[in-house]
Amino acid sequence: MPAVVVVGAQWGDEGKGKATDQLSSQVDYVVKFNGGNNAGHTVVVGEEKYALHLLPSGILSPGCTPVIGNGVVVDLEVLFAELEGLSARGVDVSRLLVSSSAHLIPSYNRTLDKVTERFLGKRQIGTTGRGIGPTYADKMARVGIRVQDIFDEKILRQKVEGALVQKNQLLLKVYNRRAVDVDEVTDELLAYAERLRPMVADTSLVLNQALDEGRTVVFEAGQAAMLDVDHGTYPFVTSSSATAGGACTGSGVGPTRIDRVVGVVKAYTTRVGEGPFPTELNDDAGERLRRVGGEYGTTTGRPRRCGWYDAVVARFASRVNGLTDLVLTKLDVLTGLEKIPVCVAYEVDGRRMDDMPPNQTDFHHARPVYEELDGWSEDISGAREFSDLPDAAQRYVLALEEMSGARISSIGVGPDRAATIVRHSLLD
Helix, strand or coil, rough: EEEEEECCCCCCCCCCHHHHHHHHHHCCCEEECCCCCCEEEEECCEEEEEECCCCCCHHCCCCCCCECCCEEEEECCHHHHHHHHHHHHCCCCCEEECCCCCCCCCCHHHHHHHHHHHHHHHHHCCCCCCCCCCCCCCCCCCCHHHHHHHHHHHHHHHHHHHHHHHHHHHHHHHHHCCCCCHHHHHHHHHHHHHHHHEEEEHHHHHHHHHHHHHCCCCEEECCCCHHCCCCCCCCCCCCCCHHHHHHHHCCHHHHHHHEEEEEEEEEEEEEECCCCCCEEEECCCHHHHHHCCCCCCCCCCCEEEECEEEEHHHHHHHHHCCEEEEEEHHHHHCCCEEEEEEEEEEEEEEEEECCCCHHHHHHHHHHHEEEEEEEECCCCCCCCCHHHCCHHHHHHHHHHHHHCEEHHHEEEEEEECCCCEECCCCCC
């Protein structure tokens, strides 16, 4: 039975939640391996719409065990609010496991995230202000607080005290804010200990044992390849590894155990926050994509920047992730367009580039080279077989497949869980 990694292959918001949700009804474990509550997944089940922020999509599938891996940063207030919200709607959340080695987001990192972003002025990155970046920085600086620390008050207090030595100096002398009290932070975190304790496990051991027993595990990325801290449009990126390699470091499962890597792409492109975006449309066409596609952030509510499909980005994501399959979402949003441009290459200072420019300056100045494909006017929301699609829609999918470096195995034709065309199984 396979271990499948699901990653975003653009700038996020591609529909990973729906893709993972569809798989989770057939698998035993769904693992979130990076990020925190800085990205949201929207999943529609029948008449019910769920907005998930920190929890893995598998939380919605009976019989599937959702796991928050060691690579995630956890805001305990958000975690329990989300669990309570789902419980109130009749969702069983009792199966959730949380890695004892995941890092916690203390309140002082949320404060630092917000004041630092404001301090940057015109150089703002577009952070969500939820403390994600500062918490990952603490992790690398070895002054972070892990889940396991809140079960030992003495260790927790020492770690909070050590972290605040420098942070209070920043808050007082650079940002003109009040110092943070050690006892206040310690008590705030300790208050969650007994509620959290039953969920905490050595999730690396649990997942490896599950694979040994022939169970199926899906690894779910937050964010996407173009926001990966190493491979994305740095510095306009997230603070964690959102590519397939992060599934291993963020879960404690080795790379030889991964069977398939699935990239999720929209039939067009969006991004939230600052940074270069070659196919961005600041016109009526971009506004149409935003309106018809409902392109507003699940977590932030911010309007997403919209543009045409970028095959250069898709090929890059295919390469750095080792994609075996693509899931194409929101094909229905393009219905009604007479012609649909697709970016097949970039022009940089008069030179054509078929692959991602190797430096930030070239990418910032890249201009899209478009090919136009025929559109269609027929309603495709009821299509369940590839042959049900109009000929022009079929040609569009096949053209994207040829350009993007991996086979398109699944096609989304509407927001509902069932509004999907499966061309190839992702679990064979």
